[in-house]
Amino acid sequence: xxxxxxxxxxxxxxxxxxxxxxxxxxxxxxxxxxxxxxxxxxxxxxxxxxxxxxxxxxxxxxxxxxxxxxxxxxxxxxxxxxxxxxxxxxxxxxxxxxxxxxxxxxxxxxxxxxxxxxxxxxxxxxxxxxxxxxxxxxxxxxxxxxxxxxxxxxxxxxxxxxxxxxxxxxxxxxxxxxxxxxxxxxxxxxxxxxxxxxxxxxxxxxxxxxxxxxxxxxxxxxxxxxxxxxxxxxxxxxxxxxxxxxxxxxxxxxxxxxxxxxxxxxxxxxxxxxxxxxxxxxxxxxxxxxxxxxxxxxxxxxxxxxxxxxxxxxxxxxxxxxxxxxxxxxxxxxxxxxxxxxxxxxxxxxxxxxxxxxxxxxxxxxxxx
Amino acid sequence: xxxxxxxxxxxxxxxxxxxxxxxxxxxxxxxxxxxxxxxxxxxxxxxxxxxxxxxxxxxxxxxxxxxxxxxxxxxxxxxxxxxxxxxxxxxxxxxxxxxxxxxxxxxxxxxxxxxxxxxxxxxxxxxxxxxxxxxxxxxxxxxxxxxxxxxxxxxxxxxxxxxxxxxxxxxxxxxxxxxxxxxxxxxxxxxxxxxxxxxxxxxxxxxxxxxxxxxxxxxxxxxxxxxxxxxxxxxxxxxxxxxxxxxxxxxxxxxxxxxxxxxxxxxxxxxxxxxxxxxxxxxxxxxxxxxxxxxxxxxxxxxxxxxxxxxxxxxxxxxxxxxxxxxxxxxxxxxxxxxxxxxxxxxxxxxxxxxxxxxxxxxxxxxxx
Numbered sequence: 021x022x023x024x025x026x027x028x029x030x031x032x033x034x035x036x037x038x039x040x041x042x043x044x045x046x047x048x049x050x051x052x053x054x055x056x057x058x059x060x061x062x063x064x065x066x067x068x069x070x071x072x073x074x075x076x077x078x079x080x081x082x083x084x085x086x087x088x089x090x091x092x093x094x095x096x097x098x099x100x101x102x103x104x105x106x107x108x109x110x111x112x113x114x115x116x117x118x119x120x121x122x123x124x125x126x127x128x129x130x131x132x133x134x135x136x137x138x139x140x141x142x143x144x145x146x147x148x149x150x151x152x153x154x155x156x157x158x159x160x161x162x163x164x165x166x167x168x169x170x171x172x173x174x175x176x177x178x179x180x181x182x183x184x185x186x187x188x189x190x191x192x193x194x195x196x197x198x199x200x201x202x203x204x205x206x207x208x209x210x211x212x213x214x215x216x217x218x219x220x221x222x223x224x225x226x227x228x229x230x231x232x233x234x235x236x237x238x239x240x241x242x243x244x245x246x247x248x249x250x251x252x253x254x255x256x257x258x259x260x261x262x263x264x265x266x267x268x269x270x271x272x273x274x275x276x277x278x279x280x281x282x283x284x285x286x287x288x289x290x291x292x293x294x295x296x297x298x299x300x301x302x303x304x305x306x307x308x309x310x311x312x313x314x315x316x317x318x319x320x321x322x323x324x325x326x327x328x329x330x331x332x333x334x335x336x337x338x339x340x341x342x343x344x345x346x347x348x349x350x351x352x353x354x355x356x357x358x359x360x361x362x363x364x365x366x367x368x369x370x371x372x373x374x375x376x377x378x379x380x381x382x383x384x385x386x387x388x389x
Numbered sequence: 390x391x392x393x394x395x396x397x398x399x400x401x402x403x404x405x406x407x408x409x410x411x412x413x414x415x416x417x418x419x420x421x422x423x424x425x426x427x428x429x430x431x432x433x434x435x436x437x438x439x440x441x442x443x444x445x446x447x448x449x450x451x452x453x454x455x456x457x458x459x460x461x462x463x464x465x466x467x468x469x470x471x472x473x474x475x476x477x478x479x480x481x482x483x484x485x486x487x488x489x490x491x492x493x494x495x496x497x498x499x500x501x502x503x504x505x506x507x508x509x510x511x512x513x514x515x516x517x518x519x520x521x522x523x524x525x526x527x528x529x530x531x532x533x534x535x536x537x538x539x540x541x542x543x544x545x546x547x548x549x550x551x552x553x554x555x556x557x558x559x560x561x562x563x564x565x566x567x568x569x570x571x572x573x574x575x576x577x578x579x580x581x582x583x584x585x586x587x588x589x590x591x592x593x594x595x596x597x598x599x600x601x602x603x604x605x606x607x608x609x610x611x612x613x614x615x616x617x618x619x620x621x622x623x624x625x626x627x628x629x630x631x632x633x634x635x636x637x638x639x640x641x642x643x644x645x646x647x648x649x650x651x652x653x654x655x656x657x658x659x660x661x662x663x664x665x666x667x668x669x670x671x672x673x674x675x676x677x678x679x680x681x682x683x684x685x686x687x688x689x690x691x692x693x694x695x696x697x698x699x700x701x702x703x704x705x706x707x708x709x710x711x712x713x714x715x716x717x718x719x720x721x722x723x724x725x726x727x728x729x730x731x732x733x734x735x736x737x738x739x740x741x742x743x744x745x746x747x748x749x750x751x752x753x754x755x756x757x758x
Contacts, residue, residue, distance in 0.1 A: 087687055087688050090599075090600065091601070094600075094603075109689055109705060110707060129504045130504065131503060131504055131505040132503045132505065134500060134501045134503070134504075135499065135502040135503075135519075135521060136521060138507045138508070139498075150504075154505070208573060208577075209574075228456075228459040228460065229456045230456055230457050231460060231463075234463070318455065318456055319478065323436075337478070
């Protein structure tokens, strides 16, 4: 993908339209996934304010610390018809932004803007009510373009190349942390720009879905949940979980793993345009509940993914949003009865024909070690 | 360091006292450096709310998503006398927190709390005015304990081990990105848990202080600014810059590099208890200005460092805060006249006897390649 394809020039105009439709007089975006989505500028959120202002009635402006100006111009944003206003170390950038906005009564701020900036904007814009810009931006970001799907496909292939090696790294006698280090290096070696998370949950830790790594020494008979992901140079994220066993697992585990496998299949099969997000959650939950493990499936079935590892749409009870082509999300049911647990996770994209899976390593239990 | 030393049990009480002194009825901390500082819990900021509430008049409470409860209990926070309240996927955690706080009129939120949570707390606490908790917390965090200084010293030694190898990796014909990848792997291999930034600015990119890496192919005669840092498993950060030359650099460069070297020495020599932060900036700026390069030193002299790569105190004109023993910050003057530039950066800690440098690789220009 070229950056033209990933970051088309019409997004600034689309953001303005979406903000207008949401009743916002302006949108303020600090570094993070929203800013990168709109202008392709992958800036870090720092104590010095970088802020894209998209007013309803005038041209957008990117305010940047002077020493970031060259980096901003060198990013895809430099190719847009976008005014950049550098500010100096002794300027008050919040006053600069407020001065440019003029009289506004409702201003959207990016969901991940730090309180440090939120409260300074509140004070610099005393006549305005701040709201989350995410509601307006989600209408754009939730449906991935073909270039975005291609970027997610690349991310999926990269994390698959890591999982393809994990069974060879898991051995009784090693700590979770040691294996986690090898996985971390591999996530980078296989093409990610950053490592977002590395979960190696062995033995009882497999029953704690958000356990990361520990100094626990793995033993024969352990079940190990490995949930890993990173961000590619494109900005798009990977996320895939496989469950491994060090030798023969306990018989009761093998029984519920089969239930989990079928549940993950059923949820993927339920994905198609027009069905609700919660119905995919229900499709995963139903066979697990029927087998008596409903209380051990203690989280939602999935989360959207794109420039953020977790974003809309959430695949959870209560989310009646209908799926549309281009929506990308995880399908990751889990069963955690203790003293072990299991999870299977793929990223899928909703297409006219149903779910396209972006992860392809075997989902059957892998015997390692 | 044990976690007891890094995260002593009296911090919750100290936060309450600092909040009270700042006129706050309660402090709300979401995952990030403030939360980690107070209770040692290194949680990720996610769309699901994790929040430590420290009310002025009652006991502190950690609200966590139920599926994070085990991880929270396994962290150093689990050893504290701290109530943990798990919430379920269909609960409204903001209402839970507000209900526990009761009537409050001024509530501090962590500086890095996402707008997503800030605005939900604003709505859940309609009688309260939100303020930044950073002002109260900075009085604690700005003076590092001996255990924190030890953690920063370890971080400094780790990044020094990377810089000691960089000259061997820089060669004409390689891209900045290729060398950046090797450095990234080395930052992890030398003991960091995460890589925070890798700047390899060669040729004209050396004149852009916050350039990261690009596909520029390095050539003989290039000057290369390498500014790198990461976060250790302890949570404490490293940050060090050295400037390298691929063969003999231009004569005018060699001349101003000497000025820069002397300026960095002078700024470090100026550090002692009682002098202001801005006087250290002035000590760096004076020799550079005298040599005619004042306009080419386009950023402040330094930033504090600890659990954040950038935190208080900032070494910048206008900051009249007196230095105290335990304050840790970068001393990193730069000269960027183009078409090349240079920067030298060490982390230093203010002690009774002046600056203790935490970086020790040679500051003289290193001829590489």
